[in-house]
Amino acid sequence: MTDPSTDCPVSTRYAPSPSGHLHVGGARTALFCWAFSRRHHGNFILRIEDTDQKRSSQKASLGFLEDLDWLGIDWDEGPEFAGSGGGDHGPYYQSQRLPIYDEHIMKLVEAGHAYWAFETPEQLDAARKQARAEGRAYRYDRAALELDPAEVRQRLDRGDHAVVRFKVPPGEVTFDDMVLGTTTFPDGEIDDFIIRKADGFPTYHLAVVVDDALMEVSHVLRAQEHLNNTARHVLLQRALGFGVPAHAHLPLIFNPDGSKMSKRDKDKALRAHVKTLGLGGPPAGTIDDDVFQNWLSDKRSQLEIEQADALARALDFELPEINVNDFRCSGYLPGVLCNFLALNGWSPGNDLEKFDNAFLAENFTLDRVQKTPAHFDRMKLLAFNLDAIQELTEDQFHTLLREHAAEYRPEFLQLMDQEQFRTFSESVHERSKTLDEPFRTNRFLVIPDEQVTWDFQSKPVKKALLNGDSPGISHLPALRLLLDSVDPFDSDTLEQVLKDYADQKFDGQLGKVAQPLRVAVSGGTVSPPIFHTLQILGRDSVLNRIDACINTAASLPST
């Protein structure tokens, strides 16, 4: 099908650089590109922009293929992965297309649209600094344009440091944007930018323009930070005799505080947390002391992802989620993340907020894309995730929870049998906001009995065990006796027995029984419903823990 406004087949592309994982902002762009192409029954291309030799790595690029797949975003052309990819416009890694770019670059040089230049980065840096000191915007002075052709040839033969610059034609540049409308850049605003680096690789500008044309991209959807670049691209497209694709610049996604979301946020958060704790050295088994000290002393340094993860885990600190994979680890559902991402910058109207990718593929339009940046609100995302999880059936939730455990919380699968895990799943479902939350908040279920500890100083523990006329602790021996003889040891029977006890001793106030037991077996005041908790732990553990709790309380200095 065709886009009615341009009457040509729709083809979009998402073109990330493979530096790092897929960021939520990138994911949103990919989602919109995907949705737009699906809406018009068009083509969606994934292209890897790895023209920066310093930053690109094969490993990182594979990571976001998986992220896209997890989100449910498939691509018709590009690297082959999980059934997506292939296509006739390859290769889809720019680093494998160097001859193609050179061909076009030389065409431009021959036509007088581009020229060789020999300034070193250092020289340009100095010129830039001077321009700034004089309070004006730096523009390349076109010195190389004056060079004698014979000298150019000689210096090229000699192997001098050489780049190719595009000779920007005079006049203003105007282009249309399907989100923002018409934009005009005045004459002289754009200087002769580099299109071929000294290492022979094309710059982003050249590669994008050539590939978009050769891959027959009809609509370029990308983040608003590219708006200025588009003027350059339009100029290149004209010089190369290409058509100008339709453009749509998408609003940026920010942190709640208005700062730009970046991978550095994790490091920042961790650093702040470590400082609050006043930590003098790294927890044992995490990272080397000198790595830790270097990191702490140099604000600009960053830990490797693995190091940061290890440290955060040891400190029981949750790093802020930035990448798609972070949200996956934290137990968000892919459909919810897509839904929420789409809502940052787009809405279907009619107060409709909850929808899936299929809905997007059917209803996404650029005229409903927001012009203003969105602040990423994790609280709302969490609320959406809760809603989605509550809508799952017991079986669906159980399956997802198992999968999550297998991937991220294997100890729960090792220490619980099928039936225990099933009970666990059923009892945590209604209180789970994420797939990870049950594991985080119920570690007591998988620790050895002797590792349970009680903080008798804490208010809620005191309230449950020590306070009142008939303190909880005084009932534990009797309850222990009851539990020892309950048969079968399952939640229904336990409920019956414990309710009877509450009826007799506390006039039916179940809390008076449940809370002391909860504290005794978990060490804390939070757990799934008490009858399920007891069943999951099993009789032996429950009795062990109650005994230990009684003994520990007995050894307390009397007050």
Place this chain on the structure above:
RNA sequence: GGCCCCAUCGUCUAGCCCGGCCCAGGACGCCAGGUUUUCAUCCUGGAAACAGGGGUUCGAAUCCCCUUGGGGUCACCA
């Protein structure tokens, strides 16, 4: 600083293009009650915005201009 873009509750947004139905609707969050064996849910109610100033018009959140504010960009990164 130059250039470009933008402007509705704290946040995401509906309404804006095609002025009146808007003393501006929804969602998350917040506040106050209620349900609940803890936690989390859940239920009820509430506070909360058209950045400011000029126009145009019978009438402006909606159209125009200015101011202010925010953002982006000024790389041999993408």
